[in-house]
Amino acid sequence: VELLKEKIRLEGKVLSDMVLKVDSFINHQVDPVLVMEIGKAFAKAFEDEHITKVLTIESSGIQFAMGTALALGVPFVYAKKKKAITQSSDLYSASVESFTRNETYQITLSKQFLTPNDRVLIVDDFLATGAALVGLIGMIRESGAALAGAGIVIEKSFQEGRKLIEDAGVRICSLARIASMSPGEIHFIEELKTSSVK
Amino acid sequence: VELLKEKIRLEGKVLSDMVLKVDSFINHQVDPVLVMEIGKAFAKAFEDEHITKVLTIESSGIQFAMGTALALGVPFVYAKKKKAITQSSDLYSASVESFTRNETYQITLSKQFLTPNDRVLIVDDFLATGAALVGLIGMIRESGAALAGAGIVIEKSFQEGRKLIEDAGVRICSLARIASMSPGEIHFIEELKTSSVK
Numbered sequence: 001v002e003l004l005k006e007k008i009r010l011e012g013k014v015l016s017d018m019v020l021k022v023d024s025f026i027n028h029q030v031d032p033v034l035v036m037e038i039g040k041a042f043a044k045a046f047e048d049e050h051i052t053k054v055l056t057i058e059s060s061g062i063q064f065a066m067g068t069a070l071a072l073g074v075p076f077v078y079a080k081k082k083k084a085i086t087q088s089s090d091l092y093s094a095s096v097e098s099f100t101r102n103e104t105y106q107i108t109l110s111k112q113f114l115t116p117n118d119r120v121l122i123v124d125d126f127l128a129t130g131a132a133l134v135g136l137i138g139m140i141r142e143s144g145a146a147l148a149g150a151g152i153v154i155e156k157s158f159q160e161g162r163k164l165i166e167d168a169g170v171r172i173c174s175l176a177r178i179a180s181m182s183p184g185e186i187h188f189i190e191e192l193k194t195s196s197v198k
Numbered sequence: 199v200e201l202l203k204e205k206i207r208l209e210g211k212v213l214s215d216m217v218l219k220v221d222s223f224i225n226h227q228v229d230p231v232l233v234m235e236i237g238k239a240f241a242k243a244f245e246d247e248h249i250t251k252v253l254t255i256e257s258s259g260i261q262f263a264m265g266t267a268l269a270l271g272v273p274f275v276y277a278k279k280k281k282a283i284t285q286s287s288d289l290y291s292a293s294v295e296s297f298t299r300n301e302t303y304q305i306t307l308s309k310q311f312l313t314p315n316d317r318v319l320i321v322d323d324f325l326a327t328g329a330a331l332v333g334l335i336g337m338i339r340e341s342g343a344a345l346a347g348a349g350i351v352i353e354k355s356f357q358e359g360r361k362l363i364e365d366a367g368v369r370i371c372s373l374a375r376i377a378s379m380s381p382g383e384i385h386f387i388e389e390l391k392t393s394s395v396k
Contacts, residue, residue, distance in 0.1 A: 020284075023285065024310075024311075025273075028278065029273050029311045030274050032268040032273065032274065033268070036268065062257060062260040062261055063261075066233065070233075070234065075223075075227050076227070076230065077226060077228070078226065078228070080257075086213065086218075086219040086221060109226075110221065
């Protein structure tokens with residue numbers, strides 16, 4: 001998905017060594033054509049995995065889960081940050097520390113939507129500390145479902161999340177891996193595998 | 199979108215006269231094929247309006263905004279319930295009282311994503327009290343953008359939202375209008391216009 005790196009270069013704003021703002025096309029205003037390209041890239045990367053369900057976390061993972069689930073022809077589920085009155089009481093839950101909001105919140109998922117028969121692909125917009133992914137992985141393991149891997153739109157490879165998730169034995173496909181950044185400069189990790197995905 | 203009403207009949211759970219649970223295909227687990235049908239129906243209903251942007255509110259509006267924006271070939275934007283550290287300080291904001299969560303929250307939208315040149319279609323999963331829509335309409339009016347109308351997946355027509363939004367001069371296309379409901383029973387308002395949308 002070269003279009004993604006191009007957009008990050010053109011429209012992304014590096015606010016500090018740690019914070020990348022991509023809210024004109026990823027997580028506030030959203031380019032649905034780019035989202036579908038990303039969804040197709042994840043579907044292709046995991047095409048041999050017989051995925052039955054895509055899992056993400058509200059809110060900014062939802063559009064990418066939607067695009068990926070549509071490309072794979074399966075439903076998606078999103079873990080919720082607040083319990084709705086319509087939600088069942090039979091829930092998986094996990095604590096997640098947010099990097100961009102500097103707070104800890106509880107995520108929940110109704111148990112009926114993850115079963116031991118599922119083969120799950122996690123999708124999210126960012127991988128930084130890996131906290132959200134660790135929460136989702138815990139829920140999947142508790143459910144007895146198989147975890148096929150994680151599709152990540154933008155990975156900040158200089159933070160600890162990538163290693164944490166790989167050490168947990170989870171296959172990761174990140175479409176844009178940022179080696180380092182500073183205001184005005186973004187350096188991507190170029191990978192044969194990622195580069196060949198279009 | 200007859201498939202939508204069928205799904206509501208088959209999978210929807212009426213928890214009380216006021217609360218309909220559709221979390222197996224609308225707002226927790228999501229059926230992406232149904233979402234695309236819904237998006238195409240909204241795109242068709244507003245095809246003469248020269249829409250430039252779809253607007254929704256996180257979280258459960260996002261998948262429908264994504265489907266609609268993809269069908270229309272325009273970007274979408276979602277108002278946020280919490281301010282992210284990456285968000286600009288130049289924001290529209292509004293207070294919204296949540297019916298399903300029984301609380302008031304602040305929604306925000308970066309000003310750069312709504313301009314006087316935009317023709318906006320609002321999309322949301324539910325219309326009940328109309329509180330979220332009133333908040334979004336206020337932001338659009340403040341921006342000087344034109345409001346083409348609102349596409350609603352499920353309207354609880356026995357609550358006050360429909361009248362409130364129509365009185366504000368906004369055209370509404372609701373795909374499933376519920377006249378009344380009680381545990382085990384759902385009665386839809388059948389409309390020529392809605393029924394002819396497929």
